[in-house]
Amino acid sequence: MNCRNWIYPAAVVVTIAGCALKPLPSPKEILDEALPPQTGIPEQWVAATNSAPVHSGWLQSFNDPTLVALVNEALANNRDLLAAAEAVAIARETIAVVGAQLLPQIGGQLGGKRTYDFGGRDDVKHSFTHTLIALGLNWELDVWGRLRAERAAAAIDYEVAALDYAYARQSLAATVALNWYLVSEAQQLLSLAERAVGIYTRLYDLADFRYQSGKTSQLDVADSRARVESAQANLQSARIAFGRAVRSLEVLLGRYPAAELAAASHYPAVPPVVAADTPIALVSRRPDILAAEYAVLAAFRRQEAARLALRPSFSLSLTAERLGDHLLEQLHLSQDRASAQLGSIIPIYEGGALCAYVRITTAQQAQAVANYGSSLLSAFREVENALESERLLEQRLGFARSSLADRDRAVEIAIDQYQAGKRDLLWVEILQTEQLVAQAEVIKLENQRLANRIQLHLALGGDF
Template identity: 30%
Template sequence: MKRAALLLAVALPGCTLPGKRTDAPGTTAVVPPADWRTPLPSDGPIRADWWRSFGDPALTALVERALANNIDIQIAAGRVEEARATEALSRAQLLPQLGGVAAETQGQTVSPLGTPSRAIGAQPSLSASYDLDLFGRLRVASRAARAQLLASEAARDTVRLATAATAASGYITLRALDQRLSIAQATLAARADALRIARRRYETGYSSRLEYRQAQGEYSATAQLVPAAELAISRQENALSLLTGTVPGAIPRGVPLDRLTPPPILDGLPSDLLRRRPDIFQAEQTLVAADRSLDSQRAAMLPHLSLTGSAGIVLSTALANPVGVFSLGASILAPIFDGGRLRAQEQAATARRDQAAFAYRRTALTAFREVDDALAGVRRTGEQATELANQTEAARGALQNASNRYRAGYSGYIEQLDAQRSLLTAELSLVQTRTDRLTSYVALYQAMGGGWR
């Protein structure tokens, strides 16, 4: 892959964050690249349908059902709504605060002649306050909340992508278990035929008791593979049911394992495709939020200037005419001595920013590793599957020859037994390798953030 185009500002040392920063000794700050990733719609699914590339409608339906009903996705969506409310609250801090009150009073008044009388009055008023935010404390806090909202949306997308990949891998594993069960049943039928022949030869005196006992043992060894495969299938179906948010039950099947056709991988995939990974975008926005929180914490050390005002009228039965009242004032609040509280909070924010920077770099490097692992898995398991297919064909031919020689009396049962064991091992290994190859494709799709089209 062409790695020079992506994330070098993220994964390589020597970059600095915007603005003046005092980094801890030995730390390396990083800067997010411009136009890093276009956020996905907050109320829509991931705009990638890579699971359709395998050509199995049952697989497609399973993944889409998991994306619609998975509980982890719903929990992540709830966190997004919480972050959205927090971001709205931070934006509200930038606006003037208005309030009103209409107090009612009752009492008595005394005239100059000493005659008391009852008086009823009211004083409606409107008050307003506004923080001028001279040093950007509230504005930076609002930007930090916005970055946290984007990070939570990316976290939700990460869960969606992982859910789709888990559903696809689980379905592939299920089809592999189905094929293992089919192989075990076919082998069991062949062993039953061999056991029948061995019993007949033993009863007629053409073979020893040893061959008959060997045939019995091999039949039982193969028979236990059937319930083991059925148990694994049941557990895999239950796991997929949980993933799709439903009660345990049967999972619909589509095409067999050997007919799943992932698309070919283009040579020279651009590393820019890694920009689609939501976990990288999440790490970036977490870094941005930590950086803005540090700015806000530093601004908290500076004076705060607030304007306040109120206006109202006084209404009373004791007054001939209403009386208007108003007030206007300003206040400056500056920390003088707080025992080092603000300084400690600023140091904690700096440490969180440095942690987010290192986490950002680690996420980028992990992305490269996952892509390389998936590409190597696709390539090497493909080569392994080719050789195992050749081995399976050779073992099948050897079993045919050994069976013919055994029935004709030219060889002992041990040759046929060895050929049966070799064929069973080769067939199961081929199924496992094909499964690994298909799951490597799924891992590659996930590592590339949802495909490369």
């Protein structure tokens, strides 16, 4: 039926009063509509087979009391999280605002007026007093359920805001952990840069000593001096990176970014392997995925309210008043009045606005379903990436550590051979540079492994 042809007589109020709202779509129905038909969800994760249930408390598994204290500080002081909490409060109060339309609206009125008449034949001034005391009740009768649908949408919006806040807390805890270990990485790289300056300075001193002894050329001295200067430049860059990392963490904690936070000089041990549960379990565990699902339900109710707005609306009005009026006194009429009115507004022509709003809410519902499907696929990708990276990073870190051990030994041999006159200084400096690069690589890989573990916990939806 065309939405422009909704015309109902007032008599239908009695026969269809209290129409029930449509049942909400089930999670499975939403899931089936959100994903393409050919996109099946596997029973197990492709990148891992550990399908044990996901446990909460991942923060404690890092055995890092400083990190726990920083997360608690961020939860208490972070400005973005505070804004998310206020969004929940706003959504909660919006339910009351929308729901108030279902209740009678009662109001009073007080008024007074004094009238002077100067036009009498006897040129005598007359005055009259008019007073009004009234109490009125107006009530829109929710015959079709439009107001109930709007209130239901507001209630679901509150659930969405609460879930968004829950995910914001989880994201903040993970972000603090990531930044805390990034600060530790920056601290270790800074220490390594300072060590590099010391190493190249000693090589320069050695080259200069051998040059003064006539055992080497001036080329070794110039090259080693250039490496010292380059190492000093890298040291300044490391100091800049460290300061920026600390300030970023301080802002997350609600502190002034003064770069005063003390950093850890080493990483904690990586916790045991994480249980991943099954892909379908993720749908009901991650707060952001649940929020996207609830957004579909809210859009469903808004679309329902838009369709119900095409039908006639009914209202009841009751008024009781007392009038103080000169004319009533002269006519000996009662000053008390009471009235009752049942009215109806039937949409006949409104320029197509109501039908356009139905189309808008229908599109918004389809948009919410698409966003839910996109969020779900992104969540699956995050988990699969993190699970695969767990294994590959562990292997890569093992190779990097072995390489570093070999380079440490190579540098020791090269220095001994240089001092014995069997190698030139350039050979030693090249090996020393490769050793420092390998050590920096190990530091970065250890941080990547910790970061991947934190991201895996967040992706799986496990609470901290």
